[in-house]
Amino acid sequence: MPNNPFSENPLRCRSDVLAAVHQLFEPLLPHFSASGARVRLSSMSAHFDQAAAELEGFARPLWGIVPLTVGEGAFDHWALYREGLKNGTDPDHPEYWGDVSDIDQRQVELAAIGLALRLARAEIWGPLEDTAKRNVAAYLKSGRDREFVNSNWKFFRVMVDLGLEHCGVPVDASMREAYLDDIDGFYMGEGWSRDGPIRSADHYIPFAFHYYGLIYAVLSGDEARAERYKARAAAFARSIRHWYAEDGAALPFGRSLTYRFAHAGFWGALAFAGVEALPWGEIKGYYLRNLRWWARQPMFERDGVLSVGFSYPNLLMSEGYNSAGSPYWAMKAFLPLALPEDHPFWTAEEVLPKKSADPVVLPEAGMVMQNLPGHTVALTSGQYYARWRGTPEKYAKFAYSTRYGFSNEANERHFPSAATDNMISFSSDGLHFRIRETCEDAEYAGNVLYSRWSPMDDVMVESWIYPEGPWHVRLHEIMTARPLEVAEGGFAIAKPDFKAWQEGCGDGLAQVATRSDVSAVKAYDDRTPLVLSPLSNTNIINARSLVPQLRGTIQPGKTVLACAVLAQKGGMDTALPPAPARPDVTALRELIRREGKVVPVFDLNHRAQ
Incomplete structure (x- = not known):
């Protein structure tokens, strides 16, 4: 697409990745404020105030700019960043970022400034006048001294401390140590952490926990934690590789997917910390294939600015904490630019590892991975994250695909148009409907996942799901006190123009095929097969989609439904x-x-031994 800054970038070597930082950053320049402290990209809003959103737009590009500078890449706009930092931290300046309170979005963005102070001190700190340095130090200290969310946010204090101490600014190290101990409490084993006391394990593990942990391992001098963080990252690499398909796509699962290729920063962080968890050629391959996959997506606005969305601009899949600057956390992917050209990460030839022909169980996440031709599928027991838009769809579907993504329901008050892809939904009035949100129990045995869940007060569902060759099988035993309409869907595939698809519905089989894809669901009961075209912009990869479904009615009592x-x-x-x-x-x-x-x-009491 003409507005894609990556359209001419092959993304196959270090110089290509270095160019990508400039290609992403340059469209932002017209959006810097007059005094440099704020970047306003849109009039859309997050739940936090506009000043914090514009700080986000200012700070997040630093995740790519700083490694580029460390790796001796030329960056022509450090004067702009110094001016912005000086004015944003000056309480008397009109572009002041605002005082920092407990659990404040500003704390998130200060982590990038902390990294800049630690790795690019000569560019962003050294030339500042003493008054500006005092303001910067005071502002960062005011943020790090406040309380942070009990989650990956606790790493932000750590990142700020790395920068302040490097610039000779003392901090209360005991507060940092307390947070590092808390972070250890989230660890489940085999490299997996939950993001606080919640039932979810998603991309925050690679682009937050391991990313910050590996930076800390390199820069802190804390040898005991460094070895622990490196070992955990190595174990995680051997698991998370199964979330990647051969074409480079990573599994779309969970929240914050608008950060796009931020999770690729995990592979770069392994290199930054010298952790050869897999052969360097494999690590480099996962990294560059993912960047190339993203470069093919229509994810930019007309001026080349990253949009809020996933594969395309889409506010329906966003969270309440997404401002227009949020997607630039994708700049985390550029950490390995801090390494020289002769580092083995950069000199190795890309390797496409042989994928497992058999399903792979990832117990910590409650997933069974299928490595199938053209895509990777995660079968899931059901996770839970309560607060943000669409979290049941983002965590609790039965299956997620690197090729077909998943759909967020755009209208929960119109059951006939519900996508219900890779989910079963229930309606008592033919209009409103409910799906799996959280589970009362979630277990696994070999390749079989089990969950017990209640979509309504007087309805209980037990679900089993397991892989079977290129198919997966679902079985539901439903106890209900009232009649219910049910709908269960397969994978959502792209809906082509000019009605260029074929549908086949009969004998319990709903099938839809285009020139490039086939999706099917086969009933082992008497439900009616059909093909549905959901509301546009529900699927996060394909703005228009087609979903094969099974629909029917169940009566009070026990009903068993099953499909492949x-x-x-x-x-x-x-x-x-x-x-x-x-x-x-x-x-x-x-x-x-x-x-x-x-x-x-799922077990909040589970801790790694």
Whole structure:
């Protein structure tokens, strides 16, 4: 697309990645304020005040600019950043960023300034006059001394401290140590952490916990924690690689997906910390393939500024803490530019590792990964994050795909148009509907995931899901006190122009095929198959989509519903592989009773041994 700054960038070597920082940053220059302290990209709003949003626009590019500078790349706008830093921290200046309170968005953005003070002190701190230095130090100290969210936010105090202490500004180190101890309390094992006392494990693990932890390991001099953080990151690399498909796409799962390729910063952070968790060629491959995948997405506004959205501009999938500057956390991906050209991360040849033909269980996250032709699928037991828009869709669907993404329901008051992709939904009035949000129980046994959940007060659902070749199988035992309409969907595929698709519905099979994709759901019960075109902009990858569904009605009492689901690259003439055998609810129940283990992220009392 003509507005894509990456359109001519092959993203295959260090010089390409260095150029990408400039290509992302330059469209921001017209949006800097007169005194340099604020960057306003849009009139859209987050839940925090506009001054904090404009600080976000100012600070987040530093995640890429600082490593570029450390790696001796030329950056022509340090004077602008010094001017902005001076004015933003001056209480008497019109562009002052505002006082910092407890749990304040400003604390998030100060972490990038902390990194700049630590790694680019000569550019952003050294030339400042003494009065400006005092203001900067006082402002950062006022932020780090406040309380932070009990989550990955606790690393922000750590990042600020690294910068302040490097500039000779003393801080209360005991406050930092307390937060580092708290962060250790979130650790579940095998590299996985929950983001605070909540039932979710998502991309915050790579682009927050390990990212900051590895920076701390390199820059702090804290040898004990450095070794611990490096070991955890190495273990995590061996797990999280299964979230990546051969084309470079990473699994769209959880919140904050508008940060785009920020999670690729994990691979760069491994290199920054010298952690060869996998051969360097494999690490580099995961990193660069992901950047190239993103470069192919229409994610920019007309002026080349990153939009809020995922593959395309889409406010429907955003969270309340997303301002127009939020997507520039993607600049975290550029940390390895701090390394010289002769570092083995940069000199290694990209390697495409052989994917496992068998499903891979990731117990900590409650996932079973399927490495399928054309995409990677995560089957999930169900996680939970309560607060933000669309979190049931982002955490609690039965399956997520690197190729087909997932859909956020755009209208929860119109059951007939509900996408219900990779989910079963229930309606008692034919209009409003409910899906899985949180679970009362979540377990796994081998490749089988189990959950018990209640979409309504008088409805209880037990669900089992497991892989079977290129398919996955779902079985639900439902106890309800009232009649319900039900809808269950497969994967949402892109809806082409000119009605260039074919539908096949009959004998319990709903199938839709385009020139590039096939999606199908096969019922083992008497539900009616159909193909639905959901409301536009519900799917995070494809703005228009088609979903095969099964719809029907269940009566009070116990009902068992089951289906098999598949999606794959292919054309309209592609024959579906044989569907799996009908699942046996008695055998599945006995398996979980005999071998079931509680999913660690679901168990808030679980801690790594």
